[in-house]
Amino acid sequence: MATYTANPPLPSDDKRWRIVNGTMRRHGFSRDALIETLHTVQQSFGYLDEESLKFVAESLRVPLSRAFGVATFYHFFSLKPPGEHTCLICTGTACYIKGAGQLVARAEKFLKVKSGETTPDGKVSLLTARCLGSCSLAPVAVMDGELAANASGEDMQAQLQVWVPA
Amino acid sequence: MNLEELQQIADEAKLAREAAQREIHVCVAAGCLSLHSDRLKEALDKEVAATGSTCKVKGTGCMGLCSAGPLVAVEPDGLLYQHVSANEAPALISGLGGDALRDHICSREQPFFKRQVNIVLENSGRIDPEKIEDYIGVGGYQALLHVVTELKPAEVIKEVAQSGLRGRGGAGYPTGLKWETVSKAGSGSKYVICNADEGDPGAFMDRSVLESDPQRVLEGMIIAAYAVGANHGYIYVRAEYPLAVKRLGTSIRDARRTGFLGNSICGTTFNFDIELRLGAGAFVCGEETALIASIEGRRGSPRPRPPYPAQSGLNDLPTLINNVETFANIPAILRNGGAWYAKMGTAKSKGTKVFALTGKVQNTGLIEVPIGMTLREIIFDIGGGVPEGRKFKAVQTGGPSGGCIPEQFLDIPVDYDSLVQLGSIMGSGGMIVMDDTSCMVNVARYFMEFCMTESCGKCIPCRAGTAQMYELLTRISQGTGTHRDLDLLVDLCDMVKFTSLCGLGQSAPNPALSTLKYFKDEYLEHIDSHRCPAGVCEISATAEVAS
Numbered sequence: 001m002a003t004y005t006a007n008p009p010l011p012s013d014d015k016r017w018r019i020v021n022g023t024m025r026r027h028g029f030s031r032d033a034l035i036e037t038l039h040t041v042q043q044s045f046g047y048l049d050e051e052s053l054k055f056v057a058e059s060l061r062v063p064l065s066r067a068f069g070v071a072t073f074y075h076f077f078s079l080k081p082p083g084e085h086t087c088l089i090c091t092g093t094a095c096y097i098k099g100a101g102q103l104v105a106r107a108e109k110f111l112k113v114k115s116g117e118t119t120p121d122g123k124v125s126l127l128t129a130r131c132l133g134s135c136s137l138a139p140v141a142v143m144d145g146e147l148a149a150n151a152s153g154e155d156m157q158a159q160l161q162v163w164v165p166a
Numbered sequence: 167m168n169l170e171e172l173q174q175i176a177d178e179a180k181l182a183r184e185a186a187q188r189e190i191h192v193c194v195a196a197g198c199l200s201l202h203s204d205r206l207k208e209a210l211d212k213e214v215a216a217t218g219s220t221c222k223v224k225g226t227g228c229m230g231l232c233s234a235g236p237l238v239a240v241e242p243d244g245l246l247y248q249h250v251s252a253n254e255a256p257a258l259i260s261g262l263g264g265d266a267l268r269d270h271i272c273s274r275e276q277p278f279f280k281r282q283v284n285i286v287l288e289n290s291g292r293i294d295p296e297k298i299e300d301y302i303g304v305g306g307y308q309a310l311l312h313v314v315t316e317l318k319p320a321e322v323i324k325e326v327a328q329s330g331l332r333g334r335g336g337a338g339y340p341t342g343l344k345w346e347t348v349s350k351a352g353s354g355s356k357y358v359i360c361n362a363d364e365g366d367p368g369a370f371m372d373r374s375v376l377e378s379d380p381q382r383v384l385e386g387m388i389i390a391a392y393a394v395g396a397n398h399g400y401i402y403v404r405a406e407y408p409l410a411v412k413r414l415g416t417s418i419r420d421a422r423r424t425g426f427l428g429n430s431i432c433g434t435t436f437n438f439d440i441e442l443r444l445g446a447g448a449f450v451c452g453e454e455t456a457l458i459a460s461i462e463g464r465r466g467s468p469r470p471r472p473p474y475p476a477q478s479g480l481n482d483l484p485t486l487i488n489n490v491e492t493f494a495n496i497p498a499i500l501r502n503g504g505a506w507y508a509k510m511g512t513a514k515s516k517g518t519k520v521f522a523l524t525g526k527v528q529n530t531g532l533i534e535v536p537i538g539m540t541l542r543e544i545i546f547d548i549g550g551g552v553p554e555g556r557k558f559k560a561v562q563t564g565g566p567s568g569g570c571i572p573e574q575f576l577d578i579p580v581d582y583d584s585l586v587q588l589g590s591i592m593g594s595g596g597m598i599v600m601d602d603t604s605c606m607v608n609v610a611r612y613f614m615e616f617c618m619t620e621s622c623g624k625c626i627p628c629r630a631g632t633a634q635m636y637e638l639l640t641r642i643s644q645g646t647g648t649h650r651d652l653d654l655l656v657d658l659c660d661m662v663k664f665t666s667l668c669g670l671g672q673s674a675p676n677p678a679l680s681t682l683k684y685f686k687d688e689y690l691e692h693i694d695s696h697r698c699p700a701g702v703c704e705i706s707a708t709a710e711v712a713s
Contacts, residue, residue, distance in 0.1 A: 034463035039405065039444055066464070073465040073622075074446030076405050092367030093562065093598050094524035096612055130449065130616070132406060133370035134200055135522060135598075136232030136530035147200035 008058045011051055016044040020052070024059055031062050034070055038077055047078045075130075083118040083125035085163045087111075087156070088142040092131030095139040103139055104128060106153045110160055123164050167425040167432045172302060172311055175424075179303025186222035188262060191239040193291060194225035195377045196370075196409055197232035197531070202252065206236050209255035219259055227378020229291035230279070232531035234272055239291065248272035277547045278529045283510065285518050286494045287534045290378035295413050298420040301381040307426060309500040310385050314392055314434050319349060322393040326496070328504030330516030335361055335452070335489030336564065336593040337669070338515070338582040344486065347476040348394040351484035356396035358438075359480065359487045360387055361457060362403040362410070365449035366565030367616065369596030371520040372490040374532050376403070376410035379494070380417040384440065386493030388426060389500060391438040394486050399440040402457055406447065414442055449566075449620035453668045454479075454487045456622065467624045468668035489594065491520055511537040515581035525562075525598040528553050542576040545599055556601040560684070564593030566613045566620075567673030569680025570606060589680040591673070605702035606685040607692055611639040613677035617670065628671030631662035635678060642689060645696035645709030652689060656682065 007029070010017040023040040027033030037060065041052045048071050057067035071077045087107055091100045104115055107126050111119055118125040134140045137149035143159050183189065192198075192207040210223045229237045234248035240262065247270040250258065258266050274280075284290075293300040301307070313322055327342025348356060360383060364372040376383060387399050403411055418440055421427045429437045443461050450456045451466040458480050460466040479485025495517060499507045508516045515537045521544065524530045528550030535544060541561060545551065552558045560570040569590030578584050585592045600609065618632040638655045641647040659675035659682075666672045682689060691699050696709040 030463075032461070032463040035446055035460065036444065036463075039446070060463075062463075069465055070463070074448050076445075076447035093565070093596070093612070094368045094530075096367075097525050097598060097600055097604055097609075129406065130365070130447075130620075131367035131369070133364070133373040134196055135368050135370055135524040135596075136197055136532075137200060137235075138524065138530075140200075149200050 008055060011055050017055070019044050020056070021059070024056070029060055031060055034060055034062060034067060035074070038067075038071060042077055047081050049079070080118065081122075084123050085144050086125045086127060086142075087160060088127045088129055089115070089151075089156075090130075090132045090134070090138070090140040090142075091128045092135060092138075094135035095131075098138040100139040103141060103151060103153055103156060106157060107160065110157055111164065119164065124160065167311070168315075169311060172307060175299055175302045176305070179299045183303070186220060188221035188243065189241045190221055190223045190258075191226040191229075191241065191291060192223065193227070193229050193235065193237045195228035195290075195295075195374060196407075197228060197374075198235035198237055199409070201235045203236035205252040206238070206250060206255065209252040210238075210259065213255045213259045217259060219262070221259070221262060224294050225296075226292060227290040227295045228287075228374045228532055230282075230287070230531045230533060231272070231529055233529060234531075237272070237291075244274065246272045246274050278531075278533070278550065281539075281543065281548050282534050283518050283536050284534050285498050285507075286375060286382075286491055286520050287378070287532070288498070289382065290374065290532075293379065295378050295380055296416050298381055298417070298424055301379070305501070306381055306497070307385055309497040310388055310426065311432055313389050313500055314432050314436055319393045319395060322389065322500065323349060325500060325504040326393070329495075329499045329507035330504075330511070331492065331495055331499065331507065332515060332582060333489060334491035334495070334519070334594065336567065336591060338592070341488065341492055344476060344488070345390065345393050347474075348396075348484050348486040351477050353395065355398070355483050356394055357480045357483060357485040358387055358391045358394065358396045358399040359457070359461070359485060360399070360401040360490060360493055361452065361454070361487055362401055362407075362490045363445045363452045363457060364404060364407075364490075364594065365452045365620075366567075366594055366596045368522065368524055368562070368598045369565055369594050370522045371532065371595045373404075373407050373410055374522075375490055375494050375520070376407070377413055380410075380413045381421065382497055383490055383493050384417055384421050384426070386496035387440060388431065388438055389496050390486060390488065390493065392436055394484075396486065397437050397439075399438060400443050400461055400480075401440060402443045402445060402451070402461060404447075405444040411442065411444065418442065448622070449616075450622045450668070450670050453670060456668070457487065458485065465622070467622045468670075470667060491595070512579060512581045514583055519580075519592065519595060521595045521597045523549050523597050523599070526552050526556065526601040526603075527599040537581050538579040540577050540579055541571065544580070544597070545576070549599065552599065552601045556603065558599070559602050559604060560600050560606065562590075562598040562600065562609070562677075563596065564591035564673075564676070565596050566616045567591060567669065567676055568593050568596075569676045570600070570609065570684065571680070572684040589676065589683055591676070603700055603702070605643070605698050605700035606681040606688050607639065607643045607698070608700075608702045610678045610681045611636065611643050614639050614674070617674035621670065621674075625665075625667040625671065627662045627665040628667065628674065631658055631666075631671070632674050634658055635662070635675070639678065642692050643698070643703040645692055645698075645703070645705040647693050649693060652682075652693065 141151040456466040
């Protein structure tokens with residue numbers, strides 16, 4: 001016979017936990033809702049930390065290992081807080097053929113971080129994506145959510161310079 | 167909902183259309199939107215309000231020629247304007263019917279438009295994707311009404327089988343056969359899943375269909391559910407496509423409100439509802455068993471087949487999985503009949519196919535052509551050829567699972583089987599043109615890196631094999647590879663191809679194998695002369711010393 005266990009309390013008064021809880025409730029706290037819930041956590045908090053993974057795993061009654069496994073398996077989830085600004089460069093095939101590799105190299109050189117990392121002062125995260133579906137405008141960079149079509153190295157660096165004055 | 171009510175909505179939509187003297191269609195799909203077509207639409211709206219013009223501004227889906235965006239069409243004049251910016255709105259409105267923005271006019275008579283045959287994209291760029299009335303106004307949901315009130319499930323399947331439609335996700339499995347298998351798999355609960363996890367880099371067909379005509383996909387899914395006897399459906403869509411997710415959400419709500427989803431659809435005893443599920447950036451989740459695992463909230467690892475999802479899929483129940491484009495074909499097939507659809511295409515591949523034409527080609531964008539058109543017609547007639555006077559080198563089809571096709575095979579008609587013979591696949595429809603500035607070793611290395619990072623790690627041939635092949639390709643591209651490396655690469659390709667668990671591993675060697683077959687001289691140039699003929703690869707210092 002299944003034993004009844006109460007849902008864990010919200011980790012803090014932070015209103016965002018209620019949004020997370022709402023997603024789980026909408027799915028009846030079913031295990032299937034793990035990925036959907038992690039999406040909500042990432043949307044609300046910007047990334048997944050240990051506290052949120054523990055809370056979600058406990059609420060949905062899945063082992064923490066499974067929650068952690070899912071969080072690390074999918075590229076969309078990040079376990080580190082994002083920088084103040086994000087520079088996302090598409091490295092899909094069309095962008096690659098049109099020189100996305102040079103864009104990444106230039107950004108890496110300027111910010112002195114590898115792609116996927118955030119500058120030590122937490123100012124800028126440099127990310128790459130596998131195809132944003134805007135292939136006819138290649139190469140494409142997304143600066144703080146603003147998509148730059150036919151991106152040039154100069155324009156990108158100029159924007160980075162605004163964020164991180166040398 | 168019955169025929170009269172449907173007709174009434176359609177008539178109202180038609181009246182609303184005719185009330186306006188002219189309709190101005192602004193593309194608000196992702197391509198043009200990233201060129202700020204939303205600001206353009208706002209400016210047009212403002213201008214219309216300010217001048218008291220009788221025309222109506224409407225946001226529509228993709229018009230195809232994305233490289234000329236933002237695109238604006240004026241109906242019923244049939245004019246198309248390219249590269250329109252927000253501050254040109256006043257000139258456009260004031261000059262309507264005359265010679266507005268003459269230098270922005272984009273001819274609809276050019277081969278890019280003339281050579282296409284639109285079935286899946288028939289409403290793209292013509293209707294407002296966020297309004298169900300618009301879709302009904304162009305004949306939407308008539309097929310569904312006809313199906314659920316007049317046809318038996320077996321008759322629907324017969325019609326689809328007769329059309330010869332094959333899965334548009336890439337594998338090309340006959341759709342009618344798949345539906346029949348699911349319909350015969352017991353009488354209990356079943357699922358219908360729409361695979362919208364378009365992971366191939368360089369492909370955006372599904373995204374465009376979902377953003378331009380989402381109701382069409384829903385209608386296809388509902389008909390499929392009726393045919394196989396399913397009551398619950400999922401659309402698994404990439405989280406990287408926020409606009410498609412938003413429009414799908416709106417469409418599902420609208421369809422429920424109008425009575426096409428939910429209980430007793432169109433007054434019959436048939437119940438069906440659809441839920442959205444977001445992917446999370448894993449390429450392997452396009453594989454059907456991995457996709458099912460992901461919907462169940464687990465890591466997206468594939469499992470061996472059989473049992474196929476048609477027998478035991480989501481929650482171990484019979485599950486029908488089809489691609490977005492497959493479902494988008496269904497309403498047209500049921501409306502016009504399977505025999506009509508089967509008239510198009512080649513002997514074994516019927517109908518039309520949507521391709522995303524990108525890379526080094528004049529007209530980049532979304533096209534739909536009858537299957538069997540040659541690559542040369544697609545690239546040089548529709549695509550307008552390679553720009554800047556450069557020389558065509560290869561076309562890459564099928565994404566990381568496909569291969570590179572050189573010039574001597576450009577006159578082969580494109581269908582599922584002909585491309586497989588060339589060592590590539592038709593795949594989901596990505597078509598990337600490369601000119602002589604691309605190095606084929608580098609391209610093979612790029613795709614191998616993709617497969618290496620996207621390998622789920624479950625089976626060893628794929629997990630370890632792709633990493634080793636990537637190492638070898640890196641060495642060759644840096645000019646430090648040897649002839650033994652080349653032999654080892656071929657051996658590994660064979661091993662990974664025949665022993666991997668799922669499609670990702672089985673097709674991962676294709677880019678390397680096809681470039682080895684058609685561009686071996688480039689590999690040899692890297693190895694023997696330590697130089698990259700296209701000047702793309704960075705030759706390592708030790709290799710330069712050796713030469």
